[in-house]
Every structure is written in structure tokens, then in C-alpha cells.
Amino acid sequence: MKKLSFVLALLLLLGLCACGAKETPLNRPSSAPEQTPRGGETVTTAAPDDGTVAIPEEAPMRTPEPAEPIPSAPTEGTGDTEGTTEPEPLPSPEPTPTVTAMPGGIDRSGSFRSDTGTALNLVADWRYISVSDDTCQLTITLSLESYSLDVGERRNNTITVNGVSYTFQTDPIEIGGGFQKTQIYVWTGQISDYDPSFTFSAVWNLQGSYSGVPMDTVEVSGSWQYPG
Numbered sequence: 751m752k753k754l755s756f757v758l759a760l761l762l763l764l765g766l767c768a769c770g771a772k773e774t775p776l777n778r779p780s781s782a783p784e785q786t787p788r789g790g791e792t793v794t795t796a797a798p799d800d801g802t803v804a805i806p807e808e809a810p811m812r813t814p815e816p817a818e819p820i821p822s823a824p825t826e827g828t829g830d831t832e833g834t835t836e837p838e839p840l841p842s843p844e845p846t847p848t849v850t851a852m853p854g855g856i857d858r859s860g861s862f863r864s865d866t867g868t869a870l871n872l873v874a875d876w877r878y879i880s881v882s883d884d885t886c887q888l889t890i891t892l893s894l895e896s897y898s899l900d901v902g903e904r905r906n907n908t909i910t911v912n913g914v915s916y917t918f919q920t921d922p923i924e925i926g927g928g929f930q931k932t933q934i935y936v937w938t939g940q941i942s943d944y945d946p947s948f949t950f951s952a953v954w955n956l957q958g959s960y961s962g963v964p965m966d967t968v969e970v971s972g973s974w975q976y977p978g
Contacts, residue, residue, distance in 0.1 A: 859875070870960040873893045877889050885941070888940070909935070909937050947975040
């Protein structure tokens with residue numbers, strides 16, 4: 751009886767070993783079990799592992815295309831829609847020519863002033879220079895000296911040089927605040943170098959009064975004789 755029980759146990763053990771060998775053969779690669787979807791889920795089945803490693807192919811390198819140039823806004827006023835045009839440089843203002851006396855020639859200046867007995871007077875600043883071997887140029891600048899003064903345009907004013915008279919007009923004048931000197935007219939003429947002396951007079955029409963003193967005109971005169 752004991753012998754029979756031992757034989758049955760041995761047969762049962764051999765049967766169990768045979769079942770285990772059928773489920774997992776040694777010479778067969780194992781594959782991942784398929785997963786069954788549950789509840790509507792999407793399940794991916796793994797590919798069988800054959801011992802090789804897949805190397806992903808590299809994407810071909812793409813040479814970047816050159817960017818198109820962005821057109822510049824046209825320069826205002828040029829009408830150029832192709833691109834920006836550099837503006838032309840503005841011409842430099844021409845300096846006022848300065849008259850200089852000839853070497854060894856005459857170059858004298860001075861000033862004459864009226865005497866009205868008030869703070870309002872007419873001043874004549876003059877300059878006399880040689881511009882050629884036989885010609886001199888005389889420039890007389892008339893200015894008003896005063897405190898506050900407000901007058902409109904004045905016409906038919908006169909300046910007389912060596913007996914020849916010229917008329918001129920002045921723009922409205924408005925002087926406020928402290929004592930000031932305001933230029934109102936400039937006269938320029940040429941005189942023969944053979945007689946470089948000159949006489950002059952100027953009359954400006956105020957046609958009113960200043961500081962309570964009636965003055966229809968303000969006058970200044972003078973003369974200069976070449977000392978040589």
C-alpha cells in the first residue's frame with residue numbers, strides 16, 4: 751500500500767513538470783501578452799521582441815531659405831517706393847561778405863547823434879573804407895535810441911550825402927522796457943578817393959511827441975574830413 755502511494759505521488763509530480771514545460775518552452779522567445787481593452791479604452795499591443803533595436807531615421811537636414819529683404823518705407827517727399835533714399839544735404843548758408851579796406855587804404859569809422867533834449871535820439875554810425883585804388887565806400891547805419899516807443903510805419907524819411915538826397919521808409923517800431931538802440935535803416939554808397947571827405951544829414955518823421963515834447967521830426971547831421 752505504501753509502495754502504491756509512492757508511485758502515485760511520483761506520477762503526479764512528473765505530470766506537473768510536463769505542464770510547466772509546455773507553457774514556457776526554453777527555445778521559444780516569450781511575447782508580451784495581448785492586453786484586452788476594458789471599458790472602451792484603447793490598448794496597444796506591444797510588438798514581439800526579436801532582439802533587434804530599431805534606430806529611427808534622422809530627418810534630412812533642410813537648408814533654410816534666405817529671408818526676403820523687407821522693403822524700407824519711402825522717404826517722405828521723394829516719391830521713391832523702391833527703398834529709402836538718403837536726403838540731399840542742405841546747402842550751407844553763404845556768409846555775408848565782409849568788405850575790407852585795401853592795404854594802405856582808408857579805413858575810418860565814427861558816430862553822430864542828434865540832441866532832442868529827451869531820451870529819444872537818432873544815431874548815425876558810419877564807416878569809410880577804400881575798396882579800390884580810386885574808390886571809397888561809405889556805409890551809414892541809422893538807429894533810434896529810446897526807452898518805450900510805439901510808432902507805425904514812417905515814410906518820406908530822407909538821408910543826404912554830399913548834397914544828394916535819398917528817401918526811405920521804416921517799419922513799425924515797438925520798443926518796451928529799458929533803454930534800447932534799434933536799427934532802422936542802412937545806406938551804402940561809393941565816393942571818389944580823390945576827395946575822401948563827406949557831409950551828411952538824416953531826417954526821420956516821428957510826427958508826434960516824446961515825454962511830452964512835440965517832435966515832428968528827429969534829425970542828425972555831421973561831416974568828416976580826411977586828415978591827409
